[in-house]
Amino acid sequence: MRITLVGSRHFGVTTLNMLREHGVEVVRVVVADADDRLASTAHAVGIEVVVQAKPKLVVASEIAPNSDLIITAHSHARISREALAVARYGGIGYHPSLLPRHRGMAAVEWTIKEGDPIAGGTIYHLADRMDAGAIAAQDWCFVKKGETARQLWERALAPLGLKLLAEVIDYAIVHKALPAKVQDEEFATAAPSLSAH
Known part of the structure; x- marks a missing residue:
């Protein structure tokens, strides 16, 4: 590979x-x-x-x-x-949210801002629209009370991304293809940069 x-x-x-x-x-x-x-x-x-x-x-x-x-x-x-x-096989990326929720640059910050009790990570196919490609793998974690975006990223979401990437690579090696599940646009939300306000 x-x-x-x-x-x-x-x-x-x-x-x-x-x-x-x-x-x-x-x-x-x-x-x-x-x-x-x-x-x-x-x-x-x-x-x-x-x-x-x-x-x-x-x-x-x-x-x-x-x-x-x-x-x-x-x-x-x-x-x-x-x-x-x-x-x-094209390209994949890791997005630190349960896509299609929180598409954008500040997904972890919006997870905290919205008070989401559950966060997660998604390996998705790179496509023309940012964070909108098919989902190759996804998993979730709980958000601790009072946790900052940085703490959540370091404790759970960054390690989750590495684990999911490894799983998708293993799948591609065995199956000679990437898993793909189309995102449900009905549940899409935007997570633009918060510093832009």
Whole structure:
């Protein structure tokens, strides 16, 4: 399984480490910023790093040739349709909510703001619309009373994302396909950045 990882920051690094421990081949890491810690971690272990020409878009030439799968981990860039077509199974990402609830950049913050008693994570197929692709895997967790978004992310949602990514990769290796369940638009809610107000 040859993977192109698109991402940034701490979750990008923990995802890279999980993939390497999981025995799949990360052939290229794509970052928006050459100084990002994911770039330096990839360089340190001899993985090719490509810096996106446009920070909000990943194009086909930035995906490693013969990739089986594109995985995004803390990436705010859209993966173009042409880029997705380079990889045998397209691309998946992790979203820290029970999609279609809380689509957007601030899913964990909105989980806390709305007082949701249950949170969760979703591995979803990358598609033209942000966070709207078919669901490949999903699981949930309880939210502790008084927990902040950061505490919830670190305690439950980040580890959940790594576990679900590993499960979907294992499924793809065995079945030569990704699981896919269409999201129910009736339950979609938006989770725009809260700092924008």
